[in-house]
Amino acid sequence: MRRPWYAVGLAALCLAVVAPAQASATSDATPAARPVVDMEATVLAAQIDPRRPDNTLTPGAKSSVLAVEQALQAKNLLDAQWVDGYFGTLTVSAYAAYQRSLGYTGLAANGLPGTTSLTKLGLNRYTVTNTIGPGAKVQRDGFVVNARTQAMLTETQRLLGQTLVLDQGSYNPGGDPTSAGTHDGGGVVDISVTGMTAAKRTAVAKALRQVGFAAWVRDPSQGDWPWHIHAVAINDTDLSTQAQNQVGDYYLGLNGLANHGRDDGPRIPIKTWEQYQREQ
Ligand SMILES: [Zn+2]
Numbered sequence: 504m505r506r507p508w509y510a511v512g513l514a515a516l517c518l519a520v521v522a523p524a525q526a527s528a529t530s531d532a533t534p535a536a537r538p539v540v541d542m543e544a545t546v547l548a549a550q551i552d553p554r555r556p557d558n559t560l561t562p563g564a565k566s567s568v569l570a571v572e573q574a575l576q577a578k579n580l581l582d583a584q585w586v587d588g589y590f591g592t593l594t595v596s597a598y599a600a601y602q603r604s605l606g607y608t609g610l611a612a613n614g615l616p617g618t619t620s621l622t623k624l625g626l627n628r629y630t631v632t633n634t635i636g637p638g639a640k641v642q643r644d645g646f647v648v649n650a651r652t653q654a655m656l657t658e659t660q661r662l663l664g665q666t667l668v669l670d671q672g673s674y675n676p677g678g679d680p681t682s683a684g685t686h687d688g689g690g691v692v693d694i695s696v697t698g699m700t701a702a703k704r705t706a707v708a709k710a711l712r713q714v715g716f717a718a719w720v721r722d723p724s725q726g727d728w729p730w731h732i733h734a735v736a737i738n739d740t741d742l743s744t745q746a747q748n749q750v751g752d753y754y755l756g757l758n759g760l761a762n763h764g765r766d767d768g769p770r771i772p773i774k775t776w777e778q779y780q781r782e783q
Contacts, residue, residue: 537628537629537630538566538567538569538570538628538629538630539566539567539570539629539630539631539632540567540570540571540621540625540629540630540631540632541563541564541567541632541633542567542616542618542621542631542632542633542634542635543633543635543738543775543777543778544561544563544564544567544568544633545564545567545568545571545590545616545621546615546616546635546738546740547561547564547737547738547775548560548561548564548567548568548589548590549590549594549595549598549614549615549616549747550615550737550738550742550747550748550750550751550754551750551751551754551755552589552590552591552594552751553590553591553592553595553747553748553751554748554751554752554754554755555591555751555755558587558589558591560588560589561590564588564590565588566588568588568589568590568594569586569587569588570625570628570629571590571594571598571616571621571624571625571629572585572586572587572588572590572594572597573586573628574624574625574628574629575594575597575598575601575624577628578601578604578624580597580598580600580601580604581593581594581597585597595614595615596614598614598615598616598620599612599613599614601620601624602614602617602620605620605623607620610687610688610689610741610743613688613741613742613743613744613747614744614747615740615742615747616740617636617740618631618634618635618636618740621634633777635651635738635740635777636651636740637649637650637651637652637689637690637739637740637741638650638651638653638654640674640689641653643656643669643672644668644669644672646669646671646672646673646675646692647672647673647674647675648669648672648673648689648692649673649674649689649690649739649741651689651690651736651739651776652673652689652690652692652736652739654776655714655715655716655736655776656692658714658779659707659710659711659713659714659716662710662713662714663706663707663710667694667695667707668694668695668697669692669693669694669695670693670694670695670731671686671692671693672686672692673686673688673689673690673691673692673741674686674687674688674689674741675687681726681727681728682733683745683761684743684744684745684746685733685735685743685745685746685749686743686746687743687745687746688739688741688742688743688746689736689739689740689741689742690735690736690739690741690742690746691733691734691735691736691739691742691743691746692734693731693732693733693734694707694711694731694732694734695731696720696730696731696732704720704730704732705720705768705769707732708720708732708768708769709768709769709771711732711734712768712769712771712773713771713774713779714774714776714779715736715737715738715774715775715776715777715778715779716734716735716736716737717734717735717737717749717750717752717753717754717759718732718733718734718735718768719732719733719734719758719759719766719767719768720732720767720768721733725760726760733759735749735750735753735759736776737750737753737773737774737775737776738750738775738776738777753766753773754773
């Protein structure tokens with residue numbers, strides 16, 4: 504029996520529907536359809552989400568984190584059940600595994616997205632916006648910091664109208680055992696409070712917080728250390744794991760110490776350095 508005309512027509516119609524869809528899935532000509540990964544929001548989620556006691560999502564980060572997690576899943580580094588927009592410990596581990604697969608070690612495989620790895624992971628999958636980075640290593644008061652931290656300290660000094668002196672810099676693995684690894688990577692400094700009144704110490708911590716540091720005045724009763732201010736640059740992609748955790752704790756209202764105490768510093772709206780700069 505001859506096929507009725509409408510069956511031929513239906514088959515042709517199906518082909519017509521399927522063919523363009525297959526073509527667009529493999530074509531580079533559809534950038535508008537790609538998700539956008541906001542690097543600032545993604546890195547922020549990677550610091551806060553692993554510290555959360557619940558599965559609240561970091562505001563503004565969900566679609567970006569989802570796109571990153573889908574890319575990690577496609578590389579068999581993350582199980583489908585964890586592709587949920589929450590950059591928790593398993594996503595950090597998966598991202599670190601991806602960084603190692605690129606040949607990175609140490610800080611470059613800290614599970615915190617850097618511009619190069621994030622862009623490579625998104626090849627033909629997503630577009631990266633709001634890229635951030637630590638910049639080059641520079642000297643300050645005989646210590647090493649990165650250019651981003653240096654710029655943040657310079658702005659803090661401008662706000663205060665006074666010079667700040669460091670007690671400890673960044674990229675200092677094993678330098679000070681009381682620091683528990685927080686100074687191993689970038690973005691972390693200790694500021695001398697010698698000669699400052701209690702009010703001045705608080706004012707310095709507040710100014711540091713204004714420009715995007717998680718900063719706390721530390722006193723000798725809290726650890727085996729003299730009075731100082733410990734400051735961690737939020738969203739520095741060179742943070743050690745311990746410092747990443749302190750940023751997360753800061754957002755969650757904690758003091759960043761092992762005792763998980765409440766934040767004892769001057770509370771102000773929390774901002775990153777990039778957010779602060781955009782508001783100037
Ligand atoms: Zn410190």
